[in-house]
Amino acid sequence: MTELLSEHYKAIIESIGEDVHRNGLADTPMRAAKAMRYLTKGYNEKLEEIVNGAVFDSDLSEMVVIKDIELYSLCEHHLLPFIGKCHIGYLPGGKVLGLSKFARIVDMFARRLQIQENMTKDIADAIMDSVNAKGVAVVIEAKHMCMMMRGVEKQNSSMTTSVMRGLMRENRATREEFLQFIRG
Incomplete structure (x- = not known):
């Protein structure tokens, strides 16, 4: 190949x-x-292999937030890089995921040709499925070289996408708590 x-x-x-x-x-x-x-290389990785059994029982019911996970990806439209960071929050439903697995999940989806919007959704769904969370929130902020190096050439532009699942979507106070965590 x-x-x-x-x-x-x-x-x-x-x-x-x-x-x-x-x-x-x-x-x-x-x-x-x-x-x-x-x-x-994300095309050759599977969620089950990334998680690799690192799901642990926990009676924690409060929010867990992992922020500023670096990501590097390629847009499917121009094959140019977009570079940014991912913030993840989840409400455990009896299980928690090993900390390094969040970065590995982000990398698995980032290392594919795609658009940021779909990657955000894919990460949220993968975490939701991995730990059967009560709620998941994913926010990605990225700078796209296709906007900066060609076309409109806007150097200071960035894109933010978010996907909320379960209680993160349904409960405004919970969603606001997550957003406050990632602002500070």
Whole structure:
């Protein structure tokens, strides 16, 4: 698969008028192919393998918030990066998830071609399903290179998406508590 990607990158480089054999570009097709495989490794990951049994019994009924989880993804429209952070809150329903699993879940979905809106939903649904939470909230703030490097070229633009599930959606006070946590 990496060899095939390398050949495609070679064709792209040649089609823009570059000499793929010149010193600086000679190994670029293979490096780019390996980078793309890494940047899209989320397609080869499964939620069950990411969680890996790190779901623990707990009588905690208060909110758990994990914020500022870095993410790097590629937009499906231009294959350009978007970079940001993810904030997650959940209300345990008798089970809690190991802390590192939240970052791994974010990475699993971030390492795919997509739009931010769908990634936000996918992360919320995965957490909801993993621990059978009473409620889940996910907010992602990101800067999109497709807005900054091309098209409208707006350097200070960013996008915020949110998905609320269960009590995080139904109970305004709970939702506000989460939003207060991530503001501060």
